[in-house]
Amino acid sequence: MNLANSFRLDGREIPFQPGQTLMDAALAAGAYIPHLCHNPELAPHGSCRVCVVRVGGRLVSACTAPAAAGLEVASDTPDIQASRRAILQMLFVEGNHICPACEKTGACQLQAVAYYVGMLEPHFTHFFPRRDVDASHPDYVIDFNRCILCELCVRASRDLDGKHVFAISGRGIDSRLVIESPTGKLGDSAFAATDRAAHVCPVGAILPKRGAYSVPIGQRLYDREPISQVGDVAANEGRARS
């Protein structure tokens, strides 16, 4: 191994190509760093902060930090996992995540990452925001209660589908996903079930209608094996489609 082009992740040597981020290189080497807003098909974003790793005493997001030779990167340490747990807990209390009532349960990346870092409880005070469900589209439904603002759909629609169906509006805690259509409804937008944007949502916010329970609970993506072995929701959706 050429040490000039590698860094160490929790002591393990990870080779990288120039231009790769820590996340790119780690994933390519089969090393898992938990993440939600990252999807290798899309430009790095760095918003969810779940992929924070420690480099030189500072926390940086692995999905945006460029790989550099000789870096010592800590990821799977108790304090970093605790930080990730707190970030996930913030995401859980910010929205309305009622797993037992969600069609996506068991195949949800938010759940799976939370399992991976050992999150047992939401810890913080719930916001219980009042949010809508948009069932206006014939094939898809959007439940805004579950949106975690990862912008994967925004980016996929813009960068892969060339459609700009989604955008983020508002600011601060009032930030929210909005839809490009005269009425703001999905059914009046250019969205189609074949869009890449329809297949990148890591949670149960953008869901196909019908067939939500075609895979029984207990046999779902993350029911038996952790996300570090199974991979992302979008990657598995991709496999299922191809």
Add this chain to the structure above:
Amino acid sequence: MSDSPKIRVATTSLAGCFGCHMSFLDIDERILDLVDLVEFDRSPITDIKQLGPCDLGLVEGGVANAENVEVLREFRRQCKVLVALGACAVNGGIPAMRNAFPLADCLTESYVGGIGIHNPGVPNDPEIPLLLNKVHPIHEVVKVDYFLPGCPPSGDAIWTFLTELLAGQAISLPYTQLHYD
């Protein structure tokens, strides 16, 4: 088994469905091992109504009304260790889905304008606990020492949790026993 005094355990269900208690019974014959270690105080299992000092309190369900608050506080006062058992206690669960609606809408739908209602009118008998504006997880009302998520947590998860807790170990659930659904 040891001669040390048994661990005293109480359980209750607040705004829950008793599913966690049913799941508790899913530990099956292991309950015989458990009763060697513990004895039950107030619990649907014993039908003891009055809560006494306990080592461990298991609380199923979230906090939806004034009575839930009183019972939860009593558990906190009497139990050295308090556990949020199951999704509703941990984050409000299914009952918290009513939080999407104003309380007045929920009551009107249930007692006034809904389908098949005779003698419409929201009950106001002082015997009936008043509803809180929203359903809350129990950690928003009292200090909670442990959380065991799941809807319900499986009998195996409850067993793992109790045996490790009673053995004074850190709780470490196998992957398949940690779930939120």
Add this chain to the structure above:
Amino acid sequence: MPLSSHDTVKRMVTGLLTARGHEPDLLLQHLIAIQLAYSYVPEIAVEVLSSVLGVTRSRIRACVDFYAFLHARPRGDYDVLFSDNITDRMAGSEALRQQLTKRLGVRLDQTRGDGRVTVSLTSCTGMCDQGPAMLVNGLAVTALTPKRIERIGELVEAGVPLEHWPAKFFVVEDHIHRAGDLLSNAEKMSAGLQRFLDLGPQAALGELEASVLRGRGGAGFTTALKWRICRDSPGDERFVVCNADEGEPGTFKDRVLLARYPDLVFKGMTLCAGIIGARKGYLYLRGEYRHMLPRLEWVLSRRREQGLLGWDICGQPGFDFDIEIHLGAGAYVCGEESALIESLEGKRGVVRKRPPYPVVSGFQGRPTVVNNVETFLAAARIVEWGGHWFRGEGTQQSAGSKILSVSGDVARPGIYEYPFGTPVSRVLEDCGGTGAQAVQVSGAAGVTLAPSEFSRTLSFEDLPTSGSFMVLGPDRDLMDMTRNFARFFAHESCGFCTPCRVGNRLLEALVEKVAAGKASAYDLEEMRQIGNLMRQASYCGLGTTAANHVRDILDKFPDTFQRRLRPGSDFTPAFDLDAALAAARAITGRNDAGAHLEEA
């Protein structure tokens, strides 16, 4: 809206587009003009802008939603925003706000039924030395008193147009109390660029290098290095951006610099352009300073006439550079350079991913220098008078002087220029900050100093500062300050990253819980933990500094929180239990003992 006004709006927007341009970058500028004309951004305007600029409707609506000064629903004919910095509050702004809302019969944030007026709060408007202050339809009104509020109430009721309001209401003073190397000798300040042309770009950059000037916004990146990297970065075009979005609560020195020395600032930008090879520059002026726009535009046109801007500047063939002013619209985060660039491009002001840094990929993806107003001013003087002159004062790592905005409980609030390395105590002596119990240095995001720290020095080595210097006198309750800051950050978080978006709201709720006397020691520990996470894991400087005030109060002024904790409680509920039964009580008409919950 009736059809005719649809047409009016269409015509107005079409006129705007014709007058100013069809580039998508101008979206925010158009929206600001539309807001000003109609007190909101009508849906039909969104439609027109969308079709002409080729920007999606959702992006336009998102923009309206993001900026505090833009609205999707009509505000009143008079849109009154009380500046809500802690210094305004200390000067009595809350009572004045109540006086006005009562006088006008209007509730906070609710447009009066007849559409006449809306009264709201806004983040610090940069008038801390002459507060309490407000903005009326975007124009600053300072030195508010009960008498002035009463008069404003009359003027609003009578529907008197702003241009007929007493001119003294709109007077903004400069209050320069201490001038150092940068601010003194005003008469010797040349607006011209001859010295730069004599030196040539290479030697001018050399002077800047010799000066070791560091950015005055607070972060302190070496200016010459920034300009050099930008110059050497590949790109078919380069840009100079002057950051006049001084949103940090308690700063107002850029306002004074632009009022008093606009030529020096524009000159600094121009020689930056000459050094890096830029042909276009932007002054990003915070919306709160819109009152300065006409004069600044006038200075720019005068410089064009003087041959100091435009084609072949000073007769030098190929030295082409011009400056355009873009307004902000109420977003603190846009003070961060990459968020500012997003805003310049007409988008929501969300911080960009770095690297690449703006010097490599900034405005329109081109190499861009973004510097603070004060930095450009200092650069202009350095090129004029030499790097060694500048190094003549300051400390090892902090050359030159720093211009401070001093406000709060002091006898003489205003602008003070000191050599770097000056102790806080010296500033307090000069401004008359007698008996201060705390000084908030570098704004809400800065550091709260206790008296034992007043010997610390203003410098990059010790106390880096954007210039904000707010003094809290002996009788102040620091709880008021921390509540004000917590509310500020929750309002100003852009919402992009989780720790800042959610953490600030959680912190705000906990601070309010403490203030209400409903918290326990558990909550204080929660505040510390949330603050730690925000500091370590947030995406940009807003999130990493937003909890500083809470940490400083916990560490240095613990009694502020401790004496408000509920006695004998090691844990208290997250919400008011009895209040949570109020709706059910109202619906059932019950008020018996069982219809209430005691505090545990």
